[in-house]
Amino acid sequence: MINYLPKITSSRVLVVDDDEINRLLIRETLQQSGLLVEEVESGEEAIEHFRKNPSDIILLDVIMEGIDGFETCSSLRQLPTGLHVPIVMMTGLNDIKSITYAYKSGATDFITKPINYTILAYRMRYMLRANQVFNRLYSNETRLRKTQEIAKLGYWEWNIKQNTFYISKQALKILGLSDSANLQHPQELLNFILQEERESIHTYFSEALHSNKDFVIEHKIITSDNIVKNIYQEAELQQDSNGQEQWIVTIQDITERKKTEAKIVRLAYYDHLTSLPNKVFLNEYLTKIIDQSKCYNQIFAILSIDIDHFKRINSSWGQKTGNELLQQIAARITKCIRTSDYLTRGNLKLPEQACYQPNKSDTLIRLGGDEFVLLLTDINSRIEVQPIIQRIYKVLQEPFITEKENCYLTISTGIAMYPNDGQDTDTLLMQAEMAMHNAKQQGRNNFQFFHKSMNTQVRQRLILENELHKAIEREEFEVYYQPKIELTEYKTVGMEALVRWNHPEKGIISPVNFISLAEETDLICLLGEWVLQQACKHTKYWHKQGFILKVAVNLSTVQLKKPDILENIRKALQDNDLPAEYLELEITEGVLIEDYETSYTILSEIKKIGVYIAIDDFGTGYSSLSYLKKFPFDTLKIDQSFIRDLATDPDSSALTSAIIALSTCLNLKVVAEGIETNAQLDFMKKHQCDEIQGYLFSPPLSYKDFDNWLRNPHHPD
Structure with missing residues (x-):
């Protein structure tokens, strides 16, 4: 035999009766059914007991001294925890009036006296089970309602045959209406749609609702309090319990979602x-x-x-x-x-x-x-x-x-x-x-x-870049040297180290054709480090041969920004045992404005090593007196563009003489580049330039040719 009796254990029953014998019989019956029984004698005690310790179900007698069962029931319903607790009233009054009054007082059910105690146990347990189901449904409904509020989700129903319309409270809230608003037909919803969308949405709704096909739609509404919202509606055609067709339409306020989507779009x-x-x-x-x-x-x-x-x-x-x-x-x-x-x-x-x-x-x-x-x-x-x-x-x-x-x-x-x-x-x-x-x-x-010719240029540039990588690996570069001549005695006091690419097929390639590419690809750092090592190595060799010279090496802006630049300079000097005073680093004017503070700090640290610093190509860029005074320069090199036009351009000669005078005032050595004629040489001697370099004395020479030149120098007549 299948037992359909609901299993209710540990449920607490509050028995309220002023008849002690009656309470005893009820207690014995209910305890045998597995229920926990608590007893009080009056309505006042019942209210106080339940307020402090709510029970799962209450069995309440109607006729008692003090306040009767009806009043007690009504008072219990006023308590925060008494709204949904099952209250079963026991009464010997079997008239319609008393039963009606019991329900009006808030009773869940009633039992007439004399009590059938066997039926009482079953009835109480089924009442508890029904209340459990009710509580679960109520809890689920509460959670659903809260979820819908959070999700701003409501719904409306329309029975097509009966033409009945229902709209949920949350849907009314979305529309900006109060709970008491009385909408009678889906047509009224169209009044909330923005004017510019109303006609097209009306047409869509009409066609969709009469086509008996599920649909979804997004549109904008303006609420009763003039707030524009984005709305999402999803409609499904269902049959009710009577088999009649009805539309169930969920309506959701997606305004915040749309704003979030717009933000995501902007970010993306x-x-x-x-x-x-x-x-x-x-x-x-x-x-x-x-x-x-x-x-x-x-x-x-x-x-x-x-x-x-x-x-x-x-x-x-x-x-x-x-x-x-x-x-x-x-x-x-x-x-x-x-x-x-x-x-x-x-x-x-x-x-x-x-x-x-x-x-x-x-x-x-x-x-x-x-x-x-x-x-x-x-x-x-x-x-x-x-x-x-x-x-x-x-x-x-x-x-x-x-x-x-x-x-x-x-x-x-x-x-x-x-x-x-x-x-x-x-x-x-x-x-x-x-x-x-x-x-x-x-x-x-x-x-x-x-x-289209640009494609050819780019291809050539890519080929050159690829060959440049290989050239460093294959050691195809050479360091050339151009002598620096002291003007009073035409004595060679130093040289500038200049890199040349000895291409296996194209021969010697000028730095004009590859230095900018090396800087763009960061190969300039590897190349510059190698040139620095070679220059220090060769200079040390010539020192041993009795030629005490200072070598000048160009330092690009890219190299200067590298965090290991100081370490590379120290290493080149130490590896070749060359005193720092015989190395001079030449930088261009662009360094002066590219991150002034960092450049100043690095150049100051280089100066502490004992290395000399020269500013190259002076006058072609962004130099100013303030920079010359602030940076730790030792030498100023006049750009050859000024030298070239000395004989024909009064402005060039005036600027050149001014640069020499300025350098003297700032205690800077002056070196003139690009001296190619005796007239240019005479100008430099006249204005007391310290050193010169140029084709008039010698072009840049390979290591071996420069070694020969040192032993057999050539001077102009």
């Missing part, structure tokens, strides 16, 4: 500094533009824009100023172009069709660092590109104002045209960048259209 597709679209956006958007151009047989231009010498700005004035300048540049360029609707709305949901016709627009994108890309669409020829670029260059001519400095910036721009220069994203970007690098090689501050 937009540059946080300039608020411009980023590289990820470019790849997706450019693909759409290419598809459109194929469909409509259109052309467009892609411009690769790079700010000239921007690294110097960051190095000297700091990243904060650099970021401020990037924002200003982005703002100025944006004013010159036709801003896309897609950008102003921040909307990346471009039309899904392969072919679409967007508004006339130009799109500025920041790739990163100081690199930008500009897309010019809806143009008819490359001729239309030039006025736009010229407009951009014009607005960039005005000074940029920052907290630290006012400065002028220029850009180099490369332009590739679809479809002539490429028909896919990667090719177009590569060609535009190639043209931009060509603009930099042409002197910067200009724009260049891509042409």
